[in-house]
Amino acid sequence: MASVTVSHVNKSFGEFRALDDVSIEFADGGFYALLGPSGSGKTTLLRQIAGFSFPDSGEILIGGEAVESLPVEKRNIGMMFQNYALFPNMSVFDNVAFGLMVRSTPRHEIKARVGEALELVRLSGYDERKPHQLSGGQRQRVALARAIVFRPRVLLLDEPLSALDKALRLGMQVELKRIQREVGITTIFVTHDQEEALTLSDKVGVLKDGKLLQEGPPRELYERPATAFAATFLGDANLFEGHVEEGELALSDGTRLRATAPLAGVGKATCAVRPEKMAIAEKGEPLRADHNHLEAELQEIIFAGNSLSYLLRRGDIHLRVFAQNRATAELQPGQRVRLTWRVADTIPVEA
């Protein structure tokens, strides 16, 4: 096991800057998610860490050792691919044994360790199957067993769950987390699925246009996004744009909103509010001092069983509010309602 340090890494493909001065510290034994839309550079970064391609400048350390000029086969990393990349000509056993075989491990040890790895991913007894005889979830487990059996220093996962359907994905998330904890291996995984990132990892880095926008524990990142992009990419967010007046956010129609802390500076500012933090005030509910209030027109109610989404409009601002399905008041589209939410949930963000 080892920590991974990426410092000031740049990578360009022709004119396109895939990575722009990226520095991240991946803690030993941690589970780090690299989150970003396609083209954000997250996969490029993973491939630099793996050693499939080399940064134009900057340093990559694995366990304190500079590896940026070592090719992938010398880095002792385990990698799991999006489409699993199991060798179709080999049995499950041979697939898992591959990494041990190339390390010239004695035969009896290969047998024991492949057995252990298959047990870890709960696939004992599947040794002789060929990949095409396995289901998607089973292939995934083989791919994981194959990537960790030779005890690599780092485990890299490239969108590992995106090829599975939703029910399987949730099951595999739990499994992946369990296995990662049992093995204790430093894990870096790339995903565009924010829910996956929040559920699995203990630290998330949000990338956009080759830059690391923000990193932190999932909870912190969700509750305190630093940018409008992070706020909307990681979960849903209502954005309020206006300008600063006396430390408050003044919307274009003059309404004032208070934020977590008095806004500094002058000029334009943006605040984000999570849809589930907002509520529609009941009639006659008193105005609370530590809340922001805003009148809006209810446009649509989307029913999703245990929850509801309200789509609202105020002037040219479109808003979303999520609520548990226990509202007593009957609301109708077209109705004017009062929204209320805590000042502490109004997060100033960079536009």
Place this chain on the structure above:
Amino acid sequence: MAVSDTERSPTRRRQPSNAKSIVGLTGPAYLWLIVTILLPLAAMLYFSFLSDVPLPGRDWQVTLSNYAAFFQEDFYRTLMLRSLRLGFEVALWCFLIGFPCAYVLAKTIKGRWREALFLMVIIPFWSNALIRVFSWTMVLRGNGMLERLLDWLIPGFGSLNLMFTYEAVVIGLVHSYLPYMILTCYISLSTIDDDLIDAARSMGAGRLTVLRRIILPLSMPGIVAGAVLIFVPVIGSFMEPRILGGREGTFLGTVIEDQFTSVFNWPLGAALSFILLACVLIIFAIFQPILRRAS
């Protein structure tokens, strides 16, 4: 009864029309094959059991002597082995030269360059085979282009004496059949997911291990297909051996051709052709398990 009849009638009506369309679609091709291949082959098989060409004024009867000749005279068996060896060697050289080329085309080069390089592989194919072989005579003959080039590079290089040798025949045949190997290998190589190679490398496999354990096994269908496509015509070839091999270019193919064109002993030529065909079939039968596993 009446009810069940009406119930069944729609499916009944569909089936004949299905069969009709199958016949309609495949009929022309099979008719063509029967007229152009099966009938002449049957005629040849018949000839091979005759003592002379069945023409008016010729005396002929049914005999096995043409087949017996092959087993009685060492000459033919030596020729058969020589032809098989030629087929094997040409296929091997085509693999050794063609596979790396196919690999680079399939895995390294992308876009327009790939098309251009492909064209360079295929263009020789578009020229007449006879012209290609004769152009080799200009390259290989004594004081020809190859020797002059070598002499220019290494003064006093001397003579290679390549023309009219077994090697010249191999060179000409490899040139003629190389595109088959490149194309079949290219197709099977391009179906190998690049992630498989990346995965093997991530597990610590060096280039040779990746080649041996991943790329070669997975491209085996293409290699085998290419080898078969080359082996079969090469052991029956006569043009390249004749023009480039001269007196050294006597193979079963040239002897068969002689029987048809100069000696006018069609029955012997036909018998030798069928023995060659039998040999090919036996070889494939022996290698069947390997071939099946490969594909």
